[in-house]
Amino acid sequence: MITMNDVIREGHPTLRAVAKEVPIPLSDEDVALGKDMLQFLKNSQDPELAEKYKLRGGVGLAAPQLDVSKRIIALEIPNTETEGADPILSTVMYNPKIVSHSVQQACLDEGEGCLSVDRPVPGYVIRQARITVRYTDINGDTQKARFKNYTAIVVQHEIDHLNGIMFYDHINEKNPFFAPEDVLILG
């Protein structure tokens, strides 16, 4: 199972590399890695397992964070509204590509955290509010999906990792909490 020991931290060069596309059809190895990444996220959100294995809670993970420079991301976004409800998004994306996005921008009111960053970096991370992503799913099928708000933010954070971009690269240095007036600030 993947634990925090497998997660590389800022300063490791792989976090700044551009990851390679994975061959389609997917290899057994890449399918297994995707499954392990998704399981890590589920484990990280389980209070008992997170405590037992000292896992930091996450809703997204990119293969480069495991020192695997491949274009693979996993997303496990729970439905925090209703206890026990199905997750909002639970998927592995191979070779994800943002094919279009809104002019409207958005950010999380509380800023962003990252499993590869062991320190708080306050500030608004301005992203696109809505995106359309094309990717290959774990069954090898091509998907095209639209995301908005929190889910769109998380997907962009993970795709950034495939291009060597860290969330704080987007924070306004002079005024970290600067947000142009029409940016959606998501609570």
Ligand SMILES: CNC(=O)c1cccc(C)c1Nc1nc(N2CCN(c3ccccc3Cl)CC2)nc(N2CSC[C@H]2C(=O)NC)n1
């Ligand atoms: C500095 N302020 C903050 O971190 C921050 C502070 C407050 C609110 C938010 C909303 C913040 N921001 C933020 N909170 C999260 N989580 C909230 C806790 N949660 C979680 C934790 C434990 C169990 C189950 C779960 Cl569900 C896991 C997810 N995740 C991300 N990001 C940025 S996009 C990728 C995603 C990620 O997975 N990061 C590891 N940002």
